[in-house]
Amino acid sequence: MADNRRTRGNIMKSPGFAGCLDHAKIVICCGSGGVGKTTISSAIGLQGALSGRKTIILTIDPAKRLADALGLASFSTDIQQVPTDSMLAAGGPVSPARLDVLMLDAKNTFDSLIRKYATEDMVQRILVNRYYQYLSNNMAGSHEYMAMEKLHEIYHQGDYDLIVLDTPPSRRALDFLDAPQRILNLLGHEFFRKWFKPYLNAGRWGVRFLNMFASPFLVMMAKLIGKQALTDFAGFLQLWNDVLFDGFSRRAEAVKQLLAGKQTCFLAVATPQRLPMAEAVFLFERIMKNRMAFGGFVINRVHGPDLVLQKKYHPRDMAAACGGIIPSDFLPRLETGYENYRTLVQNDLKSLEGLRKEVGDNAKIVPLLFSEKEISGLADLYALSRQLN
Amino acid sequence: MDTDRHWLAHLLGRRLVFVMGKGGVGKTTVSIALAMAAARAAKRVLLVEVGDCDAVGRIFDEQELPGSPRRLFDNIWGARVNPRAELEAYIHTHVAPAFIARRITRSRLFDYLLDAAPGLKEIMSLGRIWRWVVGKDDPLKQRFDLVIVDAPATGHALSLLRLPRQLIAMIRFGPLVAQMKEVLGMLENHEQTCLVLVTLPEELPVNETIEFYPVAANTLNMPVAATFINMVFPAPFNPEEISCIRAMLEETMGSPHDPCRILLETARRDIDQRTVQNIYMDQIRSHAEAGGHMVEIPFCYTNDLSLNDIRRIATSWPTTGGPGAIS
Known part of the structure; x- marks a missing residue:
């Protein structure tokens, strides 16, 4: 999607994000x-x-x-x-x-x-x-x-x-x-x-x-x-x-x-x-x-992807691994919570990727957790x- | 309490509802959900968008709502107020030789006037909404049962709703004033018109909402039928269980990759977030008398709310029990 106008702007010259702030x-x-x-x-x-x-x-x-x-x-x-x-x-x-x-x-x-x-x-x-x-x-x-x-x-x-x-x-x-x-x-x-x-x-x-x-x-x-x-x-x-x-x-x-x-x-x-x-x-x-x-x-x-993006941690497997350690009546709810959190992380990652695709590689993108x-x-x-x- | 169970029927029994709130709190979501609930109660609904925003249209996969009502689906219609077109039409009806009217509306002055004349856009918008409510110039001769206005952010919405009084006080005579008197009569008719506030369980939106209650009652003389608290996190654990989770977190000294630790850590985040939200929900609930019925809308795990997400919100509300209600 990046047209000439965008690449011609000041973005090439700007010394990146930290530079701009400094x-x-x-x-x-x-x-x-x-x-x-x-x-x-x-x-x-x-x-x-x-x-x-x-x-x-x-x-x-x-x-x-x-x-x-x-x-x-x-x-x-x-x-x-x-x-x-x-x-x-x-x-x-x-x-x-x-x-x-x-x-x-x-x-x-x-x-x-x-x-x-x-x-x-x-x-x-x-x-x-x-x-x-x-x-x-x-x-x-x-x-x-x-x-x-x-x-x-x-x-x-x-x-x-x-x-x-x-x-x-x-x-x-x-x-x-x-x-x-x-x-x-x-x-x-x-x-x-x-x-x-x-x-x-x-x-x-x-x-x-x-x-x-x-x-x-x-x-x-x-x-x-x-x-x-x-x-x-x-x-x-x-x-x-x-x-x-x-x-x-x-x-x-x-x-x-x-x-x-x-x-x-x-x-x-x-x-x-x-x-x-x-x-x-x-x-x-x-x-x-x-x-x-x-x-x-x-x-x-x-x-942030801090906790959750590793594939091996599928919610169901995780709950299974915790049997006996965490009270069993907690597990379904913990599983749902984890599943939801994973959805949030994936959604946000998708949004950031979408933005990157739309504005090209030169624009600085800083995510705040x-x-x-x-x-x-x-x-x-x-x-x-x-x-x- | 009876009114508690029938809050939705009460709300949808009005003719005109303004959905208000700070930018980004979910006014459009609530407007559409209310329209869906009304359609479910077999009402013919018009969703109106005011201002430059086109959020309703985007959710319905259209670029922009048109200037005159178009059917979106079921019994739900949508339109966007276009003050420029309204002023043009107004001048054409009030200025006698048509060629003079044309000269005016085609001159560059016209655009400047629209931008600079205080309140002109607002007057035109209110006049338009009023005509939709009373069913004037409806080509189908079929009045809408309910008009829901997805209002601009609080500041703009407030100047919109305050305008009739200001204008009447300032100008006193003339056709515009006559129309504004009718508009004011409609706005201040508590049986027919009400406000609905949307907020988030966060500091600024809640403060703004609480500050707005007395303004609604005293300055606008309009009742607040309901306050929607949007994006409320789930609370799957009771206080005892929460302490249990916290205790387990302290005991689980395993690596940060330990599945148990991750599960508990995720739960702790949810609990902490809901704890913060509770502070603000308590604040707003302490104003229940001014804020009408309080409705929590659960958090949706998506960055791109779809019509189906909104439908789920609407169907979680009680059916109105009115004629034609489908449960």
Whole structure:
């Protein structure tokens, strides 16, 4: 299935998985929801700090347990530092670098952007605009945009050697790649400004006279959704146009360059189930197509072949071998359990083989073994991060 | 308790069910299983998919569900809401000279509008679902008994269901508002419409589900008829037997390749995993009043759930006992 596009991407040049993690300044973990992106981001962040690089983990996931594991009370929208002594206890070197964690918040990020680009008197007008309020929270892509924005900000402040970004669980996990451009396109488009011109002047002439100047399209829209809503929207567009457009445009361009740059490394995270795997492959193809640096696949929760793949251990034979040692009424149930576990191991192996076949030999695939225990401390995260090498 | 035994009949007696939950917990599985249970009770069911995801279609070996109901099998139909097509149709019915309507829907502005206008996609989706429920523009003039919506992940689903109230408050007049009032009436009719939550016995999905209960009751004013706890590991051993297994593991000092050791080790993994799951199942069960009937779905040993796997789930549920029920 491997076509030219894939082999032409950056994958040939990328120095393998460990290399990507060692040299990248930005590591972006993508993948569908529920596959363990936040945990893996944390493990990568921990590994970065332990190797002496000052690291920050940006997450969207308010997982209490993971915050506990990092020794934090909870994730917060302010930067928090992971206590060094717990990193030492987990088996780190004598002087690990600082490890920070920041939880992203869409509304906050948008608001601070507005504060950055708008003049003092405009800020309030924007923040109370109903359309803005809706947009900053609900618009498709606003969370993705916010993640990119924050990434850019922190990268250019230059405080960290490594930034690990745990991406939002969008339905299409790569929406965030387009987010900056999409928001820009939407709001900066000349169509909008042209069509909404009468509404942009509404403040001056009053909503009442609008229809005289508006196109049939807008008259219809006003009929459908109401003049006030349109006026709010137009008000926002005008503010956007006058105050924010240039700043945001420059920002979107810069974010795009940052994502495509050598300092950034993408990881596709999945579990062996069909849908997350398909999503990861889709991701891989997009990243290759965009000529971005792909670090590899991290396949989480793989049932390891540690105990079971030897053919001689057929469940029935095993149970037979244990007669007299294990109570006989346990044996059928143990046999079923073993059989089921073997199925899991074989299924996961098949999934990994399928992935290998689909993406070719050059892509790095790192399986992380399933653990029946939850991550409950830095030591667990550390153990996980060792598997990444 | 009576309602306990008849939870499924209660659920399937509604006209509209939204299946909600975090991404990856098994919303599609539960939606299809519910549709199968309804079909078993001789109901004509429509499975609706919202958003970009095409999970239902993939399970039925089709690329994508079509924009208007197509029979999948038995009495189960499937469709996917396409907000763009809905908006096009909407403009064509509301804009008088057809050529103007055409100009609008063909302009590039139209796509931008669909993306940028707050809530427009959601309004169109809800309007579509509502028309399917009430049986408007049904070519067969045959209303569906039950519409099951495989909703997008919680955040998106929440903004979808909150929209009618927000919109009515924001705009107040006009044809869209009139339609949203009807939609709201349908959503908040507790006899006709309910939510079903799907979760996993893990930290984040359980927390999200527990946090969602008050939102359902207070913000949405919609009842949660059932909570499905998916992928529950088997628990074949009782506490005494578990201690016995642990004790034997400590005694069995043989090589790691010893068959007894491997059998016991495998059992220990299952036991440990189920122990963790129990913590979260207890948490969610302590909210039984808010979460409706609690249904455990056993773990399936596959990476690629098939229709047969889902059918097995559906047939493990009690028959509804309603007219036409086949046991």
